[in-house]
Amino acid sequence: MQIEMGPKKQIEEIMRGMKCSKDFECYKLGFTNLGRIRDIGMETFVECLAENGQACEFSFPFGDRRFCKCRLRIYLAKKLKK
Secondary structure, three states: OOOOHHHHHHHHHHHHOOOOOOOOHHHHOOOOOOOOEEOOOOOOOEEEOOOOHHHOOOEEEEOOEEEEOOHHHHHHHHHOOO
16 A cells, blocks of 8 residues: 555654554555454544454453554554545
C-alpha cells in the first residue's frame, strides 16, 4: 500500500512514540497483514476481531469482547480506513 506524505509522517511520528515487540512488522510489510478490527467510535481503542488477538501485547479483554489499544492500528483504522 502506497502512503501519501502526510499520513506517512504521522505514522512515523506515532511509531517514534511507542514500543512494539514485533518491531513494527505491520509497517515493514506495508500494512498488508493487519488484524481485523471494528471502529466502535471510541478515540483510544478499537474492537479486535482477529482470531489470535489474545496473543497481541496491545489487546485486552473486556466482557466477552477484545479491544486493541495500539495507537498505530487505531490511526490506520480511523484515518486511513484500513
